[in-house]
Amino acid sequence: MADGSANVGFLGVTRSLSGRLWRQRAADADVTRRHQLSHGLSELLARALASRGISAEAGADFLSPTLKALFPDPSSFADMDRAAEILVDALEAKRRVVVFADYDVDGASSAALIVRWFRAMGLELSIYVPDRIVEGYGPSPAAFRHLKADGAELVITVDCGAAAHDALACAAEIDLPVVVIDHHLMRPGEIPAVAALVNPNRPDCSSGQGHLAAAGVSFVLLAALNREARKRGLFNGAEPDIRAWLDLAAMGAVCDVTQLTGFNRALTAQGLKVMSAWANPGLKALMDVAKGQGPASVFHVGFLLGPRINAGGRIGRSDLGARLLSTDDPEEAAALAAELDGLNASRKEVEAAVQEAAVRHIERESNQADAPCLVVAEDGWHPGVIGIVAGRLRERYRKPVIVIGIDRAADVGKGSGRSQPGVNLGRAVQAAYEEGLLLAGGGHAMAAGLSVRPDTIPELRAFLCERMGAEAKLAAAEDGLEIDALVTTRGADRALWTDFQRLAPFGPGNPEPTFAAADVRVERPMALRGGHVRCTLTDGSGGRLKAVAWRVEDTETGRRLMQEGGAIHVAGKLKPDDWQGRQGVELEIEDVADPRRA
Template identity: 70%
Template sequence: MADGGQVGYLGVARSLSGRVWRQRPADPQDVQAHQRQLGLSEPLARALASRGIAAGEGETYLNPTLKAQFPDPSSFMDMDRAASALVDALERGRRMYVFADYDVDGASSSALLVRWFRAMGADLPIYVPDRMTEGYGPSAAAFRRMKDEGAELVVTVDCGAAAHDAIAAATEMGLEVVVVDHHLMKAEPPACTAVVNPNRPGCASGQGNLAAAGVAFVLLAALNRECRRRGLFADRPEPDLRKWLDLAALGAVCDVTRLTGFNRALASQGLRIMSAWENPGIKALMEVAAAKGPATSFHAGFILGPRINAGGRIGRSDLGARLLSTDDPAEALELARELDELNAARKDVERDVLEAAVAQVERGSNVGPEGPVVVVAGEGWHPGVIGIVAGRLRERWRKPVIVIGLDPVNGTGKGSGRSQPGVNLGQAVQAAYDEGLLMAGGGHAMAAGLTIRARDVPEFRAFLESRLAEEQAEAAALDAVEIDAALTPRSADRDLWAAFDRLNPFGPGNPEPVFALAQVRVEQPMAMKGGHLRCTLVDADGTKLRAVAWRVADTALGQRLMAGGALHVVGKLKPDDWNGRQGVQFEIEDAADPRMCG
C-alpha cells in the first residue's frame, strides 16, 4: 500500500504556479526491498517504488533488455497477416510504397521499413503528405498518385487507422493497403489487408503505449520471422534489427509515449545504439546542431526531434523521412542543414502565433483561461506550429488547450490540442466529430488534431467545456508538483545526479526526478534572451548552486525570482559540463515564499 506521500511538502499548499507540493507516493515495503535487494539509497529506492516498480522488478527496470520484454509479434492483431502480405509482395517483386505521417514518429517508422526492405534488396519509396495542401493522413488523391506511379501495395505508418473513406477508395482503385498505427480508433477498422495497431479494440498485445515506430519495429521482427519460415535467408544475411533501434527510440521519445515495459526497453536500448551515431542522418543533424553525445532522451526530444519535425511544419514534409533513411553522408548533411534552417524559421513563426494566442485569450471574455478548456482560433496561424503553441499554453494554464489556425478563404480551420494529465482530450475530440461539430478529428488522451468549419468554433468550444468540466475539475484537484527528494546546494553534486540518472530514459510513465530545496536565497538573478533567467541559489552556510529557469519572464515565478530573496524551490538536477567543469545546475520549475507556507 502506497504511503500517499507528504501533501503540502515544505508546507506548500499553493505555490507560485498555483499548485500544492507533495512527496511522490511510494509503497514503504517496496522502498525497503529496493534498498535491500539493489543496494540503493533510500531516496533513490523511494523514487523507484514511486514509479510503480514493485519488489523484485527493480533490476529489470534499471537495466531493461529487449530479450526479457520483447512481445510476441503474433499477439498484435493482424501482425501475422501484415507480415505475410509484405513478404508475399517482396517475393513477387510487387511495387510497394510507405505512406508516412510528417512528424518524427512517422519519419522514424517509415525509415525502419525502408531500411529493412533495402537490406532485402528492395526499394520502398516514401510518400509524406504536405501538411498545408493535403492535411493529415491518407487521402484518395494521395493513393491515386502512388497508384499512377506504379504502386500495388501501400503501407501506412503512424496514420491510417481512422482513414476509412480513403482506404476504401484505395481498394476500389486496386491498391492493397496495410495499416501500421498506434492512434485511438473505432472498433470497426478500415477494410484492408491488415490493420496493426495495439490500440485497436480487441488487440491482446498489451502494448498500447508504443509509438508507431515501436509497432513498426515489432513488424520488422515479424517480417524476419516470416522470411525465416520461408527460407529466404538461405542465401542472404538476416537483417540485424538491433542497429535500427535508434529509430524506434526516436519515435518513442518524440511522440511522448509512456516509457514503461517493452517501450522503456526499446527507448533505453535505442538510445545506446544512437550514441554510436551510425545513422548518417542523425549524425549529421547532431553536427549541424553542434550537439554531442552520448545520446539521451533530451537529445532525441529537444535537439533531433524539433529539427526533424521542422520539415513537416513549415518546409517540405518528406525531409525528415529522407534524412533518417539515407545512407549517403553528403545527402544527410545537406538535408540536416536545411532542417536546421527550417527549425530556426519555425521558432520565429511559433513566437508570433504564441503571442497572438496569449493576447487573444487574455482579452477575450469568452475564450479566457477560467474554463475547463481553452479553445483559441486565429486567421493565418500556421498549422505547422499550432501544436507547439498548444503545448506552451497548456504549460501556462495547466489545462487542455486547442489552437486553431483559420483559413479565411475556405472558411475552415486546422486545430491541434494538448491535454493535461487526467483529461482525455482525444476522446472528447472524437465525440465532437461524432456530433457533427468537426469535419475531421481524433487523437489520444494527451493530444488531438482536428479540422473544423470556422463558424462552428464557438459551438465546439461550448461542447468541450461541457464535456470536460468534470474531468478537468478532478484533474485540477490532483494537479501537484510531485517531489522525489529534498537536497541542499551542498548535496547537489555530480554523484547525486548520476545516481538518479540510472532511472533514465525519462518521459511519461517515468518522470524525471524532481527535487526540493528549502529556504535558499536567490542571488544575482539575470534575465536572458528567450524569456529565460539565470541565478544562484545559496543556502544558510553560503554554499552556492547555479540555477536556471526556462521561459519564465512573463510569469509569477519569473517575477519573484528576479526580485531575489528567500524561497523554497523545486526543479531538476542537470549536468553542467560547460568548459569541462563536470558540475551540476538546478532547473527551477516552481517556487514558493516560505513566509506563506504552513
C-alpha cells in the same frame, strides 16, 4: 500504507506561485527496502524506484532493461504474421512497394526502419508523405489513386491508416493492397477490410503492447520479417541485424511521448546506446548541425533532433525527415540536415509570433484567462505550429487550450488543442462535433484537432467551457507537482545526478526525478533573452547551486526569482553542467513557492 501518501502539501506548499500543490511521490516502504537490499541502492533512489510502481521482482529488468528479457512474440500481435507473409511475398516477387508515412518523427522513423530492411534484402522502396497543409493527416482516396496510377502494387502505411476508412475502401475498389502498421486508438468494430492491419491498439490484439509508438511496432515487424524470410531460406549470407536500427525505434518512442515502460523502455534504452555510435548518416548530420555532443540521450532526441525532423512536416517539405533517416549517403544527409535546421529556425520564429499574439488575446479579452478552457483564434496562424503553441499555453495557464488558425479564403479554422491531466479534451471535442459545432474533430484525453467555421468559434468556446467546467475545476484542485526528494544546495551535486541516472531513460510512465530545496535564497538573478531567468541558489548547508527557469520572465515565478530578498522553496530537475569541463549540475526550476504565501 505507502509512506508519503499522506504527505499532501510537501514543505507546506498547498499553492505555489504557479498555483500548484506540492506532493511527495507515494512509495511503499517495504518495496523501497527490498530495492535497497537487492540492488545496493541509496534510500532516495530506492524510494524513487518504488514510487514509479516498480515491484521488488521487476527492479532488475527496470534498472537493466534488455530486449532478450522483454521482447514480445511478434505473433502475439494481430495480423503480424499475415503482414510478414505479404511483405516477404512482395520481396520475392520484387513488387513496387510504397511506404506511406505520417509527417512526424514517429512516421519518419517507422518508414526508415522498413525501407532499411528491404534495402538490406535487395529491394528499394519508395516513400510517400502527405503534405500537412494540402492533404492533411493520413491516407486519402486521392493519394491512393495517385499511387496506383504511378505503378504502386502494394502500400504499407506507417503511423497512420487504422482509421482511414474512406481511403482504405477506395484502395479496395482500385485493387491496391494495403498493409497498415499503426498504433493509434481504434474503436470496437472499426477494423477495416485490408490485406493486414497491425496495431497493438486494435480491439482484438492480445500483445499487451498498446503503449508502443509506430516505430516500436515497425521494429517488431522487422523481427517478424526476419523470421518469415528465414523460414523461406532467403538468407544467403547473414540476415539483417535489426539491432543496428534500434536508434530509429528510440526516436519514435521518445518523440511520440510514449510510455517508457516494459519492452518500450528496453527498446528506448538500447536504442539510445546504438544511436550514440552515430552510425545513421542522417542522425549524425542532424546532430552536427544542432551542435550536440556526447552520448545520445532523451534530451538529444526530444529537443535537438526531433524538432528539426518535425520542422519538415510543419512548415517545409513533409518527406524530408523520412528521407534523412533512410539515406545512406553522407552528402545527401548533410544537405537534408541543413535544410531541416533552417526550417526549424523558421518554425521557432513563426511559433514565437503566434504564441505572443495568443497570449495578448487571452490577457486582453475580459475574463478569458479565468475560463475553464481557453479557445484562441486569429487569421493566418500557421497550422504547423498551433499544436506546439497550444502545449506552451497549457503549461502557462494550467488548463486546456485550443489554438485556431483561420483561413478566411476557405472560410475555415484549423485548430489544435492540448489538455490538462484530468480533463478529457478529446471527448469534449467529439461532443462539439456531434452537436454540429465543428466540421471535423477528434482526439484523445490530452490532445485534439478540429476544423470549424470562423463565425462558430464563440459558440464553440462557450460549449467547451460548459462541457469541461466541472472536470477543469476538479483538475485545478488536484493540480500538483510530484516531488521525489528534498535536497540541500550542497547535496544536489553530480554524484546525486549520476546515481539517479540509473532510472533513465525518462518519459511518460517514468518521469524524470523532481527535487525540492527548502528555504533557499536567490543570488545574482539575470534575465536572459527568450524570457528565461538564471540565478544561483544558496541555503544553510553552505552550498551554491546554479539554476535556470525557462520562459518565466512575465510570470509570477519569474518576477519572484528576479528579487533577491527573502527565502523561497524551489522544485525542479537536476541537469549536468559540463561547461569548460566542470562536471557539475544545475537545477532547471519547474516551480517556486513563497513560504509566506504557500
